[in-house]
Amino acid sequence: MNGKKNLTSKSELEFIKTIHNTIIDHLNGKDKRLVRSLKTSDNFKSNINFSIDDPNDHQDIKILIDQYLESAVNTASPHFYNQLFSGFSVMGYIGEIITAITNNSMYTYEMGPMATLIEKELIKKMSNIIGYKDGFGTFVSGGSNANLIAMLAARDKINSKSKKSGLFKSKTLCAFVSEEAHYSFIKAGYQIGIGTDQIIQIQCDLKGHMDTDLLLYQIDKALSEGKTPFFVGATAGTTVKGAFDPIKKINKICKNFNLWFHIDGSWGGSVMLSKKHRNLIRGSESSDSFTWCAHKMMGLPLICSVILMKNKNILKKINNVSETDYLFHGNDHDGMDLGIYSLQCGRRVDSIKLWLAWKYYGDIGYEKRIDRLFDLAEYAQAIIEKSTSFKLISPVESLNICFQIQTKHLNKSEWNFLTNETRERLVNKGEIMVNYAMIEKQCCIRLIIVNFNLEKSHLNIFFKSIESISKKIIKENKTN
Amino acid sequence: MNGKKNLTSKSELEFIKTIHNTIIDHLNGKDKRLVRSLKTSDNFKSNINFSIDDPNDHQDIKILIDQYLESAVNTASPHFYNQLFSGFSVMGYIGEIITAITNNSMYTYEMGPMATLIEKELIKKMSNIIGYKDGFGTFVSGGSNANLIAMLAARDKINSKSKKSGLFKSKTLCAFVSEEAHYSFIKAGYQIGIGTDQIIQIQCDLKGHMDTDLLLYQIDKALSEGKTPFFVGATAGTTVKGAFDPIKKINKICKNFNLWFHIDGSWGGSVMLSKKHRNLIRGSESSDSFTWCAHKMMGLPLICSVILMKNKNILKKINNVSETDYLFHGNDHDGMDLGIYSLQCGRRVDSIKLWLAWKYYGDIGYEKRIDRLFDLAEYAQAIIEKSTSFKLISPVESLNICFQIQTKHLNKSEWNFLTNETRERLVNKGEIMVNYAMIEKQCCIRLIIVNFNLEKSHLNIFFKSIESISKKIIKENKTN
Numbered sequence: 001m002n003g004k005k006n007l008t009s010k011s012e013l014e015f016i017k018t019i020h021n022t023i024i025d026h027l028n029g030k031d032k033r034l035v036r037s038l039k040t041s042d043n044f045k046s047n048i049n050f051s052i053d054d055p056n057d058h059q060d061i062k063i064l065i066d067q068y069l070e071s072a073v074n075t076a077s078p079h080f081y082n083q084l085f086s087g088f089s090v091m092g093y094i095g096e097i098i099t100a101i102t103n104n105s106m107y108t109y110e111m112g113p114m115a116t117l118i119e120k121e122l123i124k125k126m127s128n129i130i131g132y133k134d135g136f137g138t139f140v141s142g143g144s145n146a147n148l149i150a151m152l153a154a155r156d157k158i159n160s161k162s163k164k165s166g167l168f169k170s171k172t173l174c175a176f177v178s179e180e181a182h183y184s185f186i187k188a189g190y191q192i193g194i195g196t197d198q199i200i201q202i203q204c205d206l207k208g209h210m211d212t213d214l215l216l217y218q219i220d221k222a223l224s225e226g227k228t229p230f231f232v233g234a235t236a237g238t239t240v241k242g243a244f245d246p247i248k249k250i251n252k253i254c255k256n257f258n259l260w261f262h263i264d265g266s267w268g269g270s271v272m273l274s275k276k277h278r279n280l281i282r283g284s285e286s287s288d289s290f291t292w293c294a295h296k297m298m299g300l301p302l303i304c305s306v307i308l309m310k311n312k313n314i315l316k317k318i319n320n321v322s323e324t325d326y327l328f329h330g331n332d333h334d335g336m337d338l339g340i341y342s343l344q345c346g347r348r349v350d351s352i353k354l355w356l357a358w359k360y361y362g363d364i365g366y367e368k369r370i371d372r373l374f375d376l377a378e379y380a381q382a383i384i385e386k387s388t389s390f391k392l393i394s395p396v397e398s399l400n401i402c403f404q405i406q407t408k409h410l411n412k413s414e415w416n417f418l419t420n421e422t423r424e425r426l427v428n429k430g431e432i433m434v435n436y437a438m439i440e441k442q443c444c445i446r447l448i449i450v451n452f453n454l455e456k457s458h459l460n461i462f463f464k465s466i467e468s469i470s471k472k473i474i475k476e477n478k479t480n
Numbered sequence: 481m482n483g484k485k486n487l488t489s490k491s492e493l494e495f496i497k498t499i500h501n502t503i504i505d506h507l508n509g510k511d512k513r514l515v516r517s518l519k520t521s522d523n524f525k526s527n528i529n530f531s532i533d534d535p536n537d538h539q540d541i542k543i544l545i546d547q548y549l550e551s552a553v554n555t556a557s558p559h560f561y562n563q564l565f566s567g568f569s570v571m572g573y574i575g576e577i578i579t580a581i582t583n584n585s586m587y588t589y590e591m592g593p594m595a596t597l598i599e600k601e602l603i604k605k606m607s608n609i610i611g612y613k614d615g616f617g618t619f620v621s622g623g624s625n626a627n628l629i630a631m632l633a634a635r636d637k638i639n640s641k642s643k644k645s646g647l648f649k650s651k652t653l654c655a656f657v658s659e660e661a662h663y664s665f666i667k668a669g670y671q672i673g674i675g676t677d678q679i680i681q682i683q684c685d686l687k688g689h690m691d692t693d694l695l696l697y698q699i700d701k702a703l704s705e706g707k708t709p710f711f712v713g714a715t716a717g718t719t720v721k722g723a724f725d726p727i728k729k730i731n732k733i734c735k736n737f738n739l740w741f742h743i744d745g746s747w748g749g750s751v752m753l754s755k756k757h758r759n760l761i762r763g764s765e766s767s768d769s770f771t772w773c774a775h776k777m778m779g780l781p782l783i784c785s786v787i788l789m790k791n792k793n794i795l796k797k798i799n800n801v802s803e804t805d806y807l808f809h810g811n812d813h814d815g816m817d818l819g820i821y822s823l824q825c826g827r828r829v830d831s832i833k834l835w836l837a838w839k840y841y842g843d844i845g846y847e848k849r850i851d852r853l854f855d856l857a858e859y860a861q862a863i864i865e866k867s868t869s870f871k872l873i874s875p876v877e878s879l880n881i882c883f884q885i886q887t888k889h890l891n892k893s894e895w896n897f898l899t900n901e902t903r904e905r906l907v908n909k910g911e912i913m914v915n916y917a918m919i920e921k922q923c924c925i926r927l928i929i930v931n932f933n934l935e936k937s938h939l940n941i942f943f944k945s946i947e948s949i950s951k952k953i954i955k956e957n958k959t960n
Contacts, residue, residue, distance in 0.1 A: 007556060007933050008507045012570045016507070019574050020500040023581055027488045027496070037593065041816065044594055050601040052835065055842030061571070064839065065578060068832065071594045072582035076487060083585065085826075090492045091541070093580050094499050098545060100576035101503055102552035103781045105563065113517065114524055114551045121530040141621035144825045152671060166675030167647045184825060186801040191632060191823070193673020195646030196801060240806050295826065301583045302828040321666040321676060326720050326917045326926075336521065343671070345624045345664060346565075346775065348782040352548065355532065359544065362535030437806045446806075453487050 015058045019065065026069050030076045030088065034430040037071040044071065073433065078451045078458040081434040084239070084267050084296045086451035091360045092300040095353025106139070106347040107327055107339030116336055119351040122358075126292060127308050129272045131285025136312035138341045139305065139350045143266030144184035146291035146307035149343065151175065151188045151231055153289060153314050154260030158230035163318065167193045174198040174222050175231035178210035178245060180238040182264060198227070207395050208243030210234065212250060219257055231260045236281045237268020240437045240446060242400030244268060247283035255286075263287045266305070268398060270297035273366045277374055280398065285310075294354045297370065297399070299452050304350050315341040369452050373399055377449040380459050389467060393444040401447040402439055405470045409478050416443035418477075422470040432465055495538045499545065506549050510556045510568065514910040517551040524551065553913065558931045558938040561914040564719070564747050564776045566931035571840045572780040575833025586619070586827035587807055587819030596816055599831040602838075606772060607788050609752045611765025616792035618821045619785065619830045623746030624664035626771035626787035629823065631655065631668045631711055633769060633794050634740030638710035643798065647673045654678040654702050655711035658690035658725060660718040662744060678707070687875050688723030690714065692730060699737055711740045716761045717748020720917045720926060722880030724748060727763035735766075743767045746785070748878060750777035753843065754850045760878065765790075774834045777850065777879070779932050784830050795821040849932050853879055857929040860939050869947060873924040881927040882919055885950045889958050896923035898957075902950040912945055 008016075039047075048067055056064075074080060076088035104112035106119065119139060127135035140146045155162055159170050167173070173194045177185045179201040189199040200222065202215045219229050232254050234245035247263065254261035263269075263284060269292035271277045272284065284290065287310065294304040309315055319341055327345070328337050339345065358366065377399050384390040384403050394402045405419045406412075420443045423436045437446045445466070488496075519527075528547055536544075554560060556568035584592035586599065599619060607615035620626045635642055639650050647653070653674045657665045659681040669679040680702065682695045699709050712734050714725035727743065734741035743749075743764060749772035751757045752764065764770065767790065774784040789795055799821055807825070808817050819825065838846065857879050864870040864883050873882045885899045886892075900923045903916045917926045925946070 007511050007558070007568060008570065013504060013507060016570060016574065017500075017504060019577065020497075020503075023500075023577060024493060024497060026581060027493060030487050036590075039593070041589070041593065041597060044597055048594070048597075050597055052601065052605055052838045053843055055845050056839045058840075061574075061836055061840055064836065065574070068578060068594050069582065072584050073591055073593070075583045078487070083591065083826075085583075088487060088581075088583075090488065090496060093577075094496065094541075094545070096580035097499065097503060097573075097577050098548060100573050100580075100781050101506060101568075102549065103555045103565075103568075104552050105782055109521070110516075111553055111563065113519070113521065113553070114528070114548050117521060117524055117528075117530055121532065125532055141625070142824050142826055144823065145621070148671075155673075162673065162675060163670050164675050164677050166652065166669075166678055167673040168650055168652045168675075170648055172646065172648045182825070183801050183804045187799070187823060189646075190643050190798075190801065191628075192671060193635075193642065193647040195642060195644050195648075197644050198646055293826075301580050302585055302826050318670075319667070321663050321670065324663045326915075329916075343624065343667060344622050345662070346563075346622055346773075346782050356541055356544065358532045359536045360538075360541055363533055365535050435806075436809075 011058070018062065022065065022069070027088070030074060033074050035074045035077045035079045035433045036427065036430045038430045039071060078454040079432045079462070080451065081432070081448050081462070083435070084448060084450065086448065087299050087453055089299045089301065089357055091357035092353045095356045096301055098352055099349045104349055106342070106349060107337065107345060109336035112349060115349045115351060116338055118355045119338060122351050122354055123306065123308070126306060130290045130308055132308060132310045134312050135308055135310050136315060136341070137306050137308035138315060138338060140307050141344065142303050142305050143182070143264070143291050143293045144187060145343070146266070146305055147182070147184045147233065147262070147264055148188040148191060149307045150233070150262040150289040150291065151192055152318055153309065154231040154262065155192055156314070156318050157260055158228065171228040172198065172226065173230045174200055174227045175233065176200050176202055176215055176218060176229065177233040178202050178204050178235060180204050180208050180241060180243065181233055181235045182239055182266065185233050204243070207397065208238050208241035210245040210250065212246060212253060215250065215253055219253070229257060229259055231262065233262045233264055236263050236265040237398055239267065240400065240439065241394045241402060242268070242398040244280040244397060247281055247286070251283055251286040260289070261287045262289045264291045266291050266293040267296050269293070270370060271398065273363065274370045275367065276371055297450055298354065298357065298366065300353050300357060304354050319343060373449050376454055376456065376459065377401060379456055380447060380449060383459065383463050389470065393439045393442050399449040401449065402437060402444040403447070404442055404444045405466065407474050409474050414477065418470060418473055419443045419445060421473050422466055425469050426465055432462060491538070498542065502545065502549070507568070510554060513554050513557070515554045515557045515559045515913045516907065516910045518910045519551060558934040559912045559942070560931065561912070561928050561942070563915070564928060564930065565782070566928065567779050567933055569779045569781065569837055571837035572833045575836045576781055578832055579829045584829055586822070586829060587817065587825060589816035592829060595829045595831060596818055598835045599818060602831050602835055603786065603788070606786060610770045610788055612788060612790045614792055615788055615790050616795060616821070617786050617788035618795060618818060620787050621824065622783050622785050623662070623744070623771050623773045624667060625823070626746070626785055627662070627664045627713065627742070627744055628668040628671060629787045630713070630742040630769040630771065631672055632798055633789065634711040634742065635672055636794070636798050637740055638708065651708040652678065652706065653710045654680055654707045655713065656680050656682055656695055656698060656709065657713040658682050658684050658715060660684050660688050660721060660723065661713055661715045662719055662746065665713050684723070687877065688718050688721035690725040690730065692726060692733060695730065695733055699733070709737060709739055711742065713742045713744055716743050716745040717751070717878055719747065720880065720919065721874045721882060722748070722878040724760040724877060727761055727766070731763055731766040740769070741767045742769045744771045746771050746773040747776050749773070750850060751878065753846045755847065756851055757854055777930055778834065778837065778846065780833050780837060784834050799823060853929050856934055856936065856939065857881060859936055860927060860929060863939065863943050869950065873919045873922050879929040881929065882917060882924040883927070884922055884924045885946065887954050889954050894957065898950060898953055899923045899925060901953050902946055905949050906945055912942060
């Protein structure tokens with residue numbers, strides 16, 4: 001309609017092309033680059049002008065971008081084992097640039113027509129996989145947010161007046177999760193006004209599974225104290241051990257006591273894509289809600305999380321408020337205005353990256369990749385079990401491998417130091433990044449197997465590096 | 481370390497290059513493309529296979545991407561006036577691809593070193609602009625989320641036990657916002673457990689400003705009913721009228737009653753960048769918290785929102801919970817692990833796009849652009865005021881222009897129909913997109929001036945199109 005002037009100037013287009021080339025170079029170099037920059041924050045501060053005042057030209061900006069790319073953690077590398085995600089997804093990256101270039105928003109169908117249809121398709125697919133025949137859901141700002149929404153739905157079920165009147169005259173509601181559950185449940189308890197004290201943490205067995213006898217005991221105890229249990233959050237894939245709570249047993253208890261049954265599959269939900277491993281969450285269809293982060297085991301860039309609900313009406317019921325007329329104009333166009341189902345107003349399109357990746361791999365491609373991760377975890381486990389220096393601290397149930405470095409050359413009381421110091425020196429070399437955790441006061445290295453580009457050869461390097469560093473530390477500290 | 485195999489294969493790199501070229505073509509075509517696809521959801525469904533089952537090759541994926549790009553709302557176009565954002569930001573786009581390619585996460589310094597320093601710099605800058613000398617803040621998942629966090633902070637101030645014990649034994653807390661405030665306050669009231677009834681909506685004057693006499697009256701009323709007022713949310717830039725609540729008057733009331741004073745500057749916060757217009761929020765430094773969405777008036781892609789707090793310790797106080805040891809290892813590295821200040825766990829880097837754009841424009845560049853938007857709003861207002869067919873329904877205070885189409889050829893009772901029908905036909909042509917709203921039962925077109933590429937010529941086209949469509953409708957429906 002107005003062809004006189006290009007919206008994007010020639011020099012701007014040239015700059016975008018330059019950065020596109022930078023991206024390609026960056027991808028080509030990812031294999032060779034350190035996982036972690038060795039620069040300290042003081043290094044950064046002295047080399048980079050972070051402050052924002054005066055304008056800069058494209059050349060200045062290019063330098064800043066190069067510095068950012070160089071200094072960022074190389075999460076694409078197979079040597080990056082630090083978080084519950086690792087790797088680079090081509091379709092994920094492409095999905096993100098499509099989201100960025102179009103900048104549509106998910107509140108109304110009008111403002112994101114194809115994005116709305118894509119999100120609905122994914123939600124339908126994921127609901128079906130969980131076993132919700134007539135479920136619904138929405139993309140959310142992360143697994144923490146999904147767990148919050150599940151708890152809000154449960155609160156609404158036990159006390160439907162709370163939406164309008166609040167909790168001031170309510171009985172004391174309490175929720176149950178395992179002691180190994182993610183901290184977002186505690187934050188959710190705080191946010192929704194029941195208080196962190198009302199998130200009762202159930203002890204786990206040694207494998208990291210919620211002890212259902214203790215769950216029963218705690219429910220009884222809460223009842224005897226005059227509290228009103230309303231929610232149980234099982235975890236499918238705990239953060240540290242990768243353990244899966246016993247779904248069927250927990251479900252039975254929930255049904256007996258009429259409690260909302262939520263499954264936090266932020267990490268482990270994706271095992272549902274594998275016929276071989278989905279039995280870890282057998283019984284998922286009995287739950288009321290399910291959290292699933294595709295930016296973890298499905299390899300996509302942050303954030304790509306959904307909350308799924310068995311009852312398709314609940315999200316609208318809890319999210320619908322007045323004063324939205326300016327946006328939704330009093331109707332939701334046959335369920336096509338997804339903003340009505342969301343806590344967010346403006347919402348970016350997180351669905352297209354998942355849709356493209358899933359379209360590309362197909363169900364079969366994801367299944368193969370996830371099965372392969374489990375095989376690699378088995379391989380890593382075997383190395384540890386064969387080794388005299390490494391000791392599993394928790395049985396391996398999925399893709400988390402927690403082990404300690406032990407040696408007769410040091411006192412048992414020094415094994416924590418040995419493990420921690422080994423991990424510290426390893427990470428400080430910048431070539432490998434892995435996290436640690438405390439299990440029953442034992443410091444262990446938490447190896448996460450989640451990168452689709454991971455090979456046995458990487459794991460060999462990993463264990464050899466650990467071994468050689470730990471030997472050096474042992475030598476320095478030898479007592480006998 | 482493992483140079484045998486490229487992490488990204490040659491064909492994958494080629495595909496990324498192809499899509500990069502698609503992006504450039506798309507940008508080149510943005511001027512000529514319709515703002516809105518004329519396809520219905522049935523058109524989409526019959527042309528596109530949304531379902532996810534079998535794998536697809538790069539060629540298939542390319543077709544889907546082309547379809548997505550073609551069908552997406554062209555929010556870059558100056559003819560897109562539909563939301564509180566419009567336009568294409570080169571630096572915003574580049575920031576997003578840098579975020580996607582690096583995929584760092586904002587919970588720990590270790591997992592996003594330069595990103596952490598960038599976020600801290602932006603928060604410092606934005607806090608200073610608001611007038612918080614020793615403030616702090618965090619990037620959040622949107623303006624709604626920011627308003628929620630403000631209310632959580634206020635709840636903590638009035639009832640510091642609520643974090644731990646919940647609201648069950650609390651006095652009934654109540655909050656005050658104007659009737660024109662964003663619906664997210666009502667959702668926040670619901671979420672935090674005080675209930676939607678406890679969000680008391682204060683009537684506005686005709687300009688859309690909260691009536692502070694009525695605020696006083698409602699506070700007194702709440703007190704006399706035994707309720708405990710704890711929070712006032714002023715709006716800097718309302719969604720429909722673009723009105724700015726009287727900050728100084730509201731602050732005085734808040735201080736008198738010891739209430740948390742929040743300003744929702746989701747839309748209008750950016751006027752602080754203009755020396756000429758920042759007086760709209762004069763007194764911002766007296767507030768306790770401030771919401772600011774840079775994806776609106778600063779032109780960046782969704783989402784780029786922050787919550788700022790005058791008290792630098794409050795975010796940590798309200799967000800810190802137990803069971804985070806696996807991630808933060810018991811310390812926050814001198815305030816460098818930003819996850820401790822956030823409701824989110826995994827969090828994408830939303831800061832780099834803003835940092836790059838601000839670095840590029842400088843303060844002066846943003847100031848000029850925002851001043852120019854106000855000038856264009858004045859230009860549009862003048863057209864309406866000169867016209868015999870258009871009538872402002874609300875005085876123009878910033879960048880929202882709400883007007884009705886009126887004519888003596890139709891009964892007054894038909895002006896709503898005329899306005900609505902004109903907007904409907906305009907939007908259905910696909911060349912211009914603008915939203916409507918109801919003000920005091922009068923249907924009006926809500927014109928939003930926010931696109932940095934907007935020219936007077938676009939506005940001329942806009943009003944001419946409206947005029948010509950409305951004349952046609954008048955002709956069809958003429959009664960006298």
